[in-house]
Amino acid sequence: MFSDIPPTSDLVIRPLAYRDIDVVEQWLSQQGVHEQPFGKHTLLPQSMTAPLQRLQWLTGTAKQRIYVAERGDKLLGVAQVAPFNENRTTWQVQQLAATEFTEVGTQLLRHCFSSILEARTWMLEINIEHQDALALYRHNGFQPLAQLTYWQISSTQLAQLAQQTPSLPNLLKVTNADAPLLYQLDTASMPALVRQVFDRHSRDFRISLTDWLQDSFASWIAQAHASRAYVFEPQRKAAIAAYTLYACQDGRSPHWLELTVHPAYTWLYPELFAHLARVLQPYAPAPLVLVSTDYQPEREAYLEQCADPIRHSLMMSRSVWHKVREVRSTLPEGLTLSEVLQGLQTHHRPQPGRMSTKEGMQVYYQEPDQGNG
16 A cells, blocks of 8 residues: 655655766665665675766666655655566665655655556565664555575684585586576475565576676676586476575675575585585685575574574565556446346357358358247
8 A cells, every 4th residue: 555645745756867876876875775685696895886886877777767856956865676577577676765764765665656667566675673664664565575584604614514525416507598497496496475576487597698797797896706506306307406606706705695495305405505615615715695585494494503694684575456446337227247248148049051152162150040030
């Protein structure tokens, strides 16, 4: 549902302009920003993220949409949203900042809901400690979807895991041809409600040339090495686990891991972490950070033995199907819809007939019975 706060007449919400970039960069880099983009990890450091983001804004190559709220000549708020999947049916609120958080934040959200018509579902990730932002999103129709826990495995624990010998005979590198396998794995690894909100398809797991260039540039700047692989089950012809590992080469930032495991193959967790620990051995000592959701209890049970929780977030979603209002046709008094449908049915039984064409072909058609009317 929408907020009960009426729109203010003097508050103008518009897309980002060139003159707003300095103020927007300052706001989005403040500690008061409550959200972070869910999903893909950002390799670039903060010193490089802002210049690259500014270049994308100026050239129009960024997928994000940024709206600002102003009253007079003073900016009061900013909202950054972006599509979550390739079909652009699910959008996410990446960042939101405002001086009058409740009033201006509500108007920014309502503007996004009404202006981006292709979005059927909205989602976001928010730290559970920000109670004001939680109240704002709940008031604007967002509901909890899943709880997320960020875990950190220390470099000492990684060294201990590297001493184990993993057994992963069918570990293959990921290519775009493996997108259907990764899509099936992603579908099986989450409940139906989360899968419906994400609305992913096989092309969401393909890497375009633009994304590959951006990842390569980010890896070069951040001195990180990205590797993608999956475990193939030959009998089922399916992928049962997949990971993307961003290994920091100089040790200045933690390693980052994105991991997906089929619920029927939870025994792969010790094998995968032993393999990943061995992969990280040539790099400088640094902790490994990954995220898990509350619908993956086996993963959290394993991580409790070798990792420490460092942050708790909440994934929230909101549907916009309420925009389609129910329209009831007005029928004459005493007339029901079933009677109308019966009146459209024919009262004559059709009989087969035939006619001849010039080429000698016979075409069969249905001819009504003239004797029953």
